[in-house]
Amino acid sequence: MGKITKKVVETALIKEKAYFLWDAGDASVKGFGVNITPGGKRTFVAQFRIGSGRAAKSKRVSIGGFGTWTVEQARERARELIREAEKGVDRQAVEQAAQNTLNAASAAAAKEHKLTRDLRLNRLAARFMREHVRVKRKPNTVDFYRHVIAAHILPALGKKDARAITRHDVAKLHNSLASTPAMANRVMTVLSAVYGWAEGIDLLPEGLRKPTFKLEKFREHAKERFLSVDELERLGAAIRQCETSGVAWQPNPAGKTKHAPKAENRFARIDPDAAAALRLLIFTGARLREILNLEWEFVDLERGLLRLRDSKTGPKTILLNPPARAVLAGLQRRGKFLFQGEGKDGNEQPRTDLKRPWKLVCKAAGIEGVRLHDLRHSFASVGAGDGHGLLIVGKLLGHTQASTTQRYAHLDADPLRKASDAIANKIAAAMGEASAEPVAEIIPLRREVK
8 A cells, every 4th residue: 555645545445344544655654544444434543552662562543534634634643643652652642631631620610610500508508418517527416417407407498599598588497496496496507507618618609698697596495304312213223123024014905915925924124235334324424325335445444444535525534433343344245345236247336226225214213204315414413412513523524615514503502502601600690690500511311322
């Protein structure tokens, strides 16, 4: 074959199989050719080795179709590719990589432009969860935010443009949740967080005021339930009953009772791990997940410490008192966690909750309206009521802010009573008045909890 010309390409025969015509008219572009397909399509190609030697990789690339490219343009392009290949450079690959980078940048810019242009709250909330909450918050917080957004915010405001949502819209949503004031306030908090995050990364126009601005939240009544000495006695007895003899139950008369167990076999029990976990919650004042997520690696019985790698307030050390040590000493080690859960694919995981055991224990104890978290409140109330001081109680609970412990201030009466007695007695003495009661230290009697 001689030199490839326009006429040669135009008059090339159409065959049953595709074939190549190679240019032999110019030694500097050895490897330049044209591919003719059975359908009559004519495409210029270049074939060359990248580098030199037997190990040099052979490559054939398409330059372009005849008609779009002239023979001269295609030959010059082939010459450039061949010259670069002789130097060990795959020019087409370099150009393709640069084009891919450009395309990716263009696609990202287009996506960002679209997201910026389309600022419906459901899209904004999805990005907030994906790029901020899941990356920087703990799993429990992620679950809580997801619930608040999915159950309350999106049904009411999800399809609205975030820039067009007004304080009136948010106030209407807030008021619709008046029957659950705590959740209504959390909705406002989460919505404010979405706007704050979006503003921080310049997704919202500068100067746009949050629709939660200056909206008044509902007054919340703190759920403080402290167990009395009598209730603690009943609770201890109930835990022992539930882990040994059990609690009798009756089949539902409305259900199928024909195959129900005999009366002597109708007893519900809790497993030893559940009983131990409940006792640890009572004796330490720890949070539920702090106990259920405990790993044996961080239990130091010799020094009487639990060293938590993480908690609600970060790394934390829990002091083990004698009752708590006794509970831990009685546990059997069956894996990584003190309270093993049902792991998937052979992976170990901690127990997820104590809802069913706690419900059964409360039923046996005849105690109503007590949450597992109230055991923490009870631990704090006993400490404050015994005059150990809010600072000490706060440290035992792992509070990082003194204001958090202030909820128990009304129980810490001993220092105030002593101060009041001393002041009044001094005033009475100056006035020549007699005290109604003799000045003496009063030691309250407390029932011992067995």
